[in-house]
Amino acid sequence: MNNLRSVLTLDHSIDFVSQVALFDGFEAQELEWVNAHLNRDTFREGSTIITEGQAGHVVYIVHSGSLKVYALQVDGTEVVLSIIGPGDVVGEMSLVDESERSASVVTLEDSDLLWMERSSFEEGMQRIPRFAQNMARLLSERVRLSTAHIRSLAALHVNGRVARQLLAFAKKYGRKNDEGGVLIPMRLTQRDIAGLVGASRKRVNQAVVEFKRRELISVNENSHLVLHNVEALKFLTD
Ligand code: CMP
Secondary structure, X not given: OOEEOOOOOOOOOHXXXXXXXXXXXXXXHHHHHHHHOOEEEEEOOOOEEEOOOOXXXXXXXXXXXXXXEEEEOOOOOEEEEEEEOOOOEEOOHHHHHOOOOOOEEEEOOOEEEEEEEHHHHHXXXXXXXXXXXXXXXXXXXXXXXXXXXXXXXXXXXXXXXXXXXXXXXXXXXXXXXXXXXXEEOOOOOHHHHHHHHOOOHHHHHHHHXXXXXXXXXXXXXXXXXXXXXXXXXXXXXX
């Protein structure tokens, strides 16, 4: 694996862990148990951390950075299932259903990940009822997202799908900037957005160029998108 083993193994704070949806509602000693069973590694941009079809041994929680979850079609093309960021959990499905990895996951930028061994994950689910409840909620949310995505493929034109995706990122990860815009602190390429919304890169580029021309969005010096007119973007998704 192309990772840099971190010397910071134990400095992930309980503050961060307490804000992760998977550990929502945990008592202080339960959070301590979780913290004691988490490891931490830094992965360089472009590291494959999960490979479709392999056995699953660990579950990851994104501490910082962004990752792409994707599956390969028989013709070699990529279907992007999700792009995830801080606080998100990935790699839990094969631990829950004891099946092989359902998709591949690659880092889109240098990313800091917390991870838990399968044996600790299983022990935690037994010991802490909230753990299993939160897991069920997380999987249910994922099905809802997939349903919304399938609906948008059928109902929306490409501009609407791109707008919907940008709004979803803004809602989940967005930070207000000084100019009243919403910064999406992730490195999103047009190719990845295209894979996510089921359109060609060329068509997504046209949408992005149009959004920029209308000053609905811009790209900052770190190549991060900034949304300037959320209402106008919402209008495109109706
Ligand atoms: P696992 O099957 O262990 O390994 C691949 C991971 O990708 C999987 O667990 C989930 O965490 C994640 N994943 C698979 N399908 C989706 C999807 N449709 N949306 C978001 N994440 C997914």
